[in-house]
Every structure is written in structure tokens, then in C-alpha cells.
Amino acid sequence: MPGTSALAPFVGRPGLGIGIKSGLLFVNNNTLAIYETFAPCAANSLNFIYLTLAPVVAVAVNQAGFPAGNCLPIAAVLTNNNEVLDCIDYRPDWFLNASGGGGGGASTVASVVLPGRSGSIGTTTLYAVPVGGAGMYRVSADILVTSPGSGGTVQTNVSWNNGVTTSGLNSAPFPLNAAGEQAALSGNFYSTGGQVITFSTTVIGAAGGPQYQLSVRLEFLG
Numbered sequence: 001m002p003g004t005s006a007l008a009p010f011v012g013r014p015g016l017g018i019g020i021k022s023g024l025l026f027v028n029n030n031t032l033a034i035y036e037t038f039a040p041c042a043a044n045s046l047n048f049i050y051l052t053l054a055p056v057v058a059v060a061v062n063q064a065g066f067p068a069g070n071c072l073p074i075a076a077v078l079t080n081n082n083e084v085l086d087c088i089d090y091r092p093d094w095f096l097n098a099s100g101g102g103g104g105g106a107s108t109v110a111s112v113v114l115p116g117r118s119g120s121i122g123t124t125t126l127y128a129v130p131v132g133g134a135g136m137y138r139v140s141a142d143i144l145v146t147s148p149g150s151g152g153t154v155q156t157n158v159s160w161n162n163g164v165t166t167s168g169l170n171s172a173p174f175p176l177n178a179a180g181e182q183a184a185l186s187g188n189f190y191s192t193g194g195q196v197i198t199f200s201t202t203v204i205g206a207a208g209g210p211q212y213q214l215s216v217r218l219e220f221l222g
Contacts, residue, residue, distance in 0.1 A: 149208030163192035
């Protein structure tokens with residue numbers, strides 16, 4: 001998660017949605033002031049909230065995922081019929097340059113913590129790589145079994161596109177029948193711009209109601 005309050009998502013304003021704090025955005029060699037605003041969310045959905053970067057900078061919401069380009073992710077928000085159940089901060093902590101990329105040195109561009117999971121997690125966007133954001137990335141994933149069951153395993157996958165093919169990292173299956181932690185996977189890879197980096201888990205043979213927490217962090221190396 002970025003160490004700044006600029007454009008930070010927060011829960012607490014009236015209505016089904018989240019607030020977004022004010023901040024300054026540097027894009028296309030211009031500094032733009034973004035005022036605090038409210039982003040309404042659809043009920044009973046996973047909402048993806050982001051800034052469009054062209055032709056105008058504006059807050060947008062959809063239920064399909066962060067766009068592959070022209071996008072600065074803000075948050076993923078899970079709702080029921082009446083309230084926000086979870087809000088995950090997706091802000092990158094690096095500025096965008098004229099081509100939509102940026103950086104210089106390692107910096108966290110996405111961080112996800114998903115507690116209380118009992119089944120597989122389908123393919124989910126971790127980060128939408130900007131068109132100008134091609135380069136080396138580093139990913140790490142951790143599985144923590146918080147409530148063991150009587151059987152089963154969980155395995156993690158992270159996938160990306162290097163411009164030639166879709167590639168991925170897979171962790172070794174981790175048992176769900178005992179409380180414990182697995183540094184599931186860690187690795188460096190090249191992703192081309194305008195693509196998405198995704199994660200998923202596969203649970204097999206779960207018995208006895210086990211629960212686990214998945215933590216994934218992605219860094220841009222340059």
C-alpha cells in the first residue's frame with residue numbers, strides 16, 4: 001500500500017460506495033488536482049474503482065476489472081445489498097509519466113490481503129500494467145492457515161504476459177489440516193505494457209472447514 005494519503009480510498013461516507021481523498025496527480029507532464037469525492041458502487045458486487053487518464057481524468061467504476069490501459073487503479077470494493085464489506089487499496093506508489101508508466105527503483109504497485117478464505121479464488125486482477133509500464137516486476141505471495149481443517153491443500157498462482165506468451169509461477173500445494181504459514185512463491189519476471197497481472201488459488205480436497213489468508217505483493221523494478 002502506498003505510504004501517502006493522496007487518492008486514498010476510505011469507507012464511512014453515507015451511501016453504498018467509498019470516499020476517495022484528494023491528491024495531486026502527475027500525468028502527461030501536467031500536475032492535476034483531484035478533489036475528494038464519493039465513488040458509488042453496485043450492490044452485491046466486486047467493484048473496481050479507478051481513474052481514467054484520457055481524454056479526461058475522472059473517477060470510474062465497473063464490475064469487470066481494471067482496464068488494461070488508460071487507468072490508475074484506486075480500490076477493489078466488495079458490497080452486499082446495503083454496505084461495503086471490504087475495500088482493498090490498489091493505488092500504485094509511483095508517478096505516471098507521459099507514456100503512462102513511471103517509476104525508478106523498486107516500488108510496490110499492488111498489495112492484497114484476503115483473510116477468511118475457505119475455497120479457491122478465481123483468476124483476479126492484481127495489477128493492470130499501464131501501456132508505458134513494461135519492465136521487470138517482483139511478486140511475493142504468502143499463505144497463512146488461520147483455522148485448520150481435517151484435510152485438503154491450497155496452491156497459489158500468479159500469471160502475466162511477457163509480450164510473447166502468458167507465463168506464471170505456481171506454489172507447491174500447502175496442507176490445510178494444520179495451522180501454519182507458507183512463503184508460497186517469490187520471483188522476478190518481465191511484463192509488457194497494456195496487460196494484466198493476475199493471481200488465483202486452487203483448493204483441493206478441503207475437509208473440516210479450513211480457512212486461510214492469502215497475501216500478495218507486487219513491486220515494479222524498472
